[in-house]
Amino acid sequence: MSVKIAVSGAAKEAVDRIVPQLVNDLVASRITGLDSTLWGADAEEEAAKRLGWTESVSVSTPLVPDILALRDKLRAAGVNHFVLGGMGGSSLAPEVITKTEGVELTVLDATDPSQVLSALADRLPTTAVVISSKSGGTTETDSQKRVYEKAFRDAGIDPIDRIIVVTDPGSPLDVSARADGYRVFNADPTVGGRYSALTAFGLVPSGLAGVDIQQLLDEADAMSYSLAIDEESNPGLILGAAIAGTRPLKDKLGIVSDGTHIVGFGDWIEQLIAESTGKIGKGILPVVLPADAPELDQNLADLQVIRLVGDYKATEHLNEGDIEITGTLGALMLTWEYAVVVAGRLLGINPFDQPDVESAKIATRGLLDARPEPVAPAFTDGGIEVRGTEAVVTGVSDLAGAVASVLSTLGEDGYVSIQAYMDRVKYPELAETRNSVAARAQRPVTFGWGPRFLHSTGQFHKGGPAVGVFIQITEVAGEDLEIPERPFTFGQLIQAQAAGDASVLADHGRPVLTITLTDAATQLPALIAALS
Template sequence: MSFRISVSGAAAEAVRTAVPTLVDDLVASSITALDPALWGTEAEEEASRRLGWTESVSVSRPLVADILALRDTLRAAGVTRIALAGMGGSSLAPEVITRTAGVPLTVLDSTDPGQVLAALNDGLEATALVVSSKSGSTVETDSQRRVFERAFRAAGIDPAERIIVVTDPGSPLEASARAAGYRVFTADPTVGGRYSALTAFGLVPSGLAGVDIAELLDEADAISLALAVDSPENPGLVLGAAIAAARPLRDKLALLADGTHIVGLPDWIEQLVAESTGKQGTGLLPVVLEQAAPELSANLPDLQLVRLVDDAGREIFGAHGDEIRVSGTLGAQFLVWEYATVVAGRLLGINPFDQPDVESAKIASRGLLDSRPEPEPAAFISDGIEVRGTPHVIGAASDLASAVDALLEELGPDGYVAVQAYVNRLDLPELAEVRDLLAGLSKRPVTFGWGPRFLHSTGQFHKGGPATGVFLQILAVPAEDLDIPERPFTFGELIQAQASGDASVLADHGRPVLTLTLTQPAANISTLFAALR
């Protein structure tokens, strides 16, 4: 089979109690029939414009030939490297698709100047850039496009021969791209960004990089009928109930890749589920874990384990203990998780298609870029690390370790810690180790996000979900900044504004925030780890 699911413990009880009602209410067939009334009257207008993902396989089929033809044209012109400028759903799906296929793709989903420079300086002469933005006005993607255009021209390359645009029809990016002579792929406007894995947003960069995208669509197609049938075995209904119908609700969703051939799927699930469900004070918080994560042995009552496995060749497939176990092809996983997420939205009583709190951080960032105020002075500096934070956190701190302690003291029995690293993840990958250290210290679930990309995914949950999170921001002073053509700010100023803007919005929502700025990143890492230990 293209997808299998097994449940035990609380998840099995949730399936037993919730799925019969979902079947009786014809939820699966109603989703497939594009019924916008499934999520209540307040969500109906939004839902009526956001169900196109159920038809992505058939709508996307005609794109395959055009994508492969362009790939052949680019290769004939000497292009051997595809780079992708995109954020959130525009980058996470292609990243999973290409990594799983073992195909190289340079993903630029950051505004850190060092990371942008690395993408620019890695074989530009053989590079084509896919610029991917649903709205066509994403500030990160617009800035990345501008520096690539300048770099191509400086290298004597016509940008029109190397830049491919993916956007919604009628967006400002479509108009400007066509005027510039760029190749443009328009996506189905009835598909939200986080549901767009099987649309042009997932297929164009992946196909150009060398993935067999027709096979990916075949994998999704193979599960489509099972998802449309009102049956107790429908995997979308079973998974949706398993993650959202337990009583009491287990609202932390531990995602563990345990032998699956799919690379990076938990990161894609994280943005889909968090942004879709984290609103109106409720939601499901995905927590991406590795095999040795402290949470796995902590017996946390609000943590539901989802184990992603491969069942090929196994005589027995089943969940053990108290977990959800899923296996399947990548195309099937995409489609089943999309169905399950909107089913979870119905069970939680929220609209799974809007993101009312994402825009607040963008507005705050734009305000800081427009006014360019002097940076807020640090409360204190500890071994080269500037320390700032909300009053309850910083007022109780005298050094780095006590600042971390003060942040964790704000953590309630049902809370979580969110680590937000606004740094060059190519230069500082070891920062991800902070997650396990904090999980061991706090005895609570800890999420880790690279900024600013998480603002397009889990950022919605942070502001709209349960008010139980505490937030650790980690920033770094860049070794080199980079200007943005025809913009009055640099990449260094942009990423600083994004971090500061989000911190201010979190503080306005009453969330505790601790911000640590590494003034000499390579040297400050050991100091930070020592404080956390």
């Protein structure tokens, strides 16, 4: 078996108690048999059209020769740099796959004008772009496609030769791209975005960039039998029970890369869990933790730690209460997909819908259509604009006080979400504020780049337990970028995405603090100091 799991403490108790029942109920074979009744009557309609990921290996294998042939054709034409325009499930899996294999892929899951401009300026004459959208109507990817089309034409390059489209059959993007003459790869429409790692969404950009995608599928295939059988050794059942069956439920899952060869796997798991389980006031909050995270020493009763390790260690070496897992990338991806739908059954939720992701999209579209005047800041401190929900900003007059105010709303079972709507390539030090806030708050802290996280943990923030506290970081773009044939710019789009999400969070009664840097280069040290 290419995936191994060790459990201890509350996780082991959950596995010992729950897995025999899962085996008795034939849960594993029913998942593999596409049984849509496993998650209750309310989920049955959605589940009936979302279980195709269990067959991803067989469905995707015929795509491999076409992907490799296109890669060879592009290489022969001098193309040696690949960009992926995609969001959520369309970008997170290829990022993990290519980083793990040491293959270069520029992942443009961003609307920050600085980040988009940097990507456009990087080796355009030898670049090909994969535009990836399941629905075919994703605003971010449509904008990225438009701006690359213009850039290629301005450079005297036919976009038809350099843009490849991945989408569901019959989507608006599928129809328009085929009509325009683009090369299109269709993904399996019975697979939801976050379960699409082993479909065209994961394989096309990874394979074009140079990954051995057949090996990835072979790794998953080698695991498929162990995941399909109703036995207590089934790692999908064990992992699902360990993360969703503890009593009381440890509903924060700290994901630590502890010697694994897989790069960035926590970010992929984060989306899979948060978007699958965070709804109807329930869920498991995935918290991607560095090895030196303060939470690991805080003895938090509601935090379950899982360590992604390289070499499997026997249970006697486990930190008491931790889960430990190791395996090949393809095998682990399929195992986690099984585990998360098992977790959904244990939690009593539908693991295939994402009702609250759409609410932020609607709010964003409303702001783009209406284009209201910006809300005046509650106050300004050193040029940094501060806004927030009333309870957070009332009686506060400086940035440090505003941070203290929003953290004071944190409950004993709460968490902090830091959301940075900025260039993640240009300002990596922002992510380092996570540890500082965690040490200060003594509670789990998540960090997400906007709008990327909206297609990931954004569902949990609004649909999961109402215990989150939110710190948004935005900036006034120093340089903006127009989106061809659209009445808004990238700068206006990312501002609308931040404001739209803040309004939806506020409507859900969540405390929100929005910090806007008007000159990021000079104000960043003051922001980092205030958070610390």
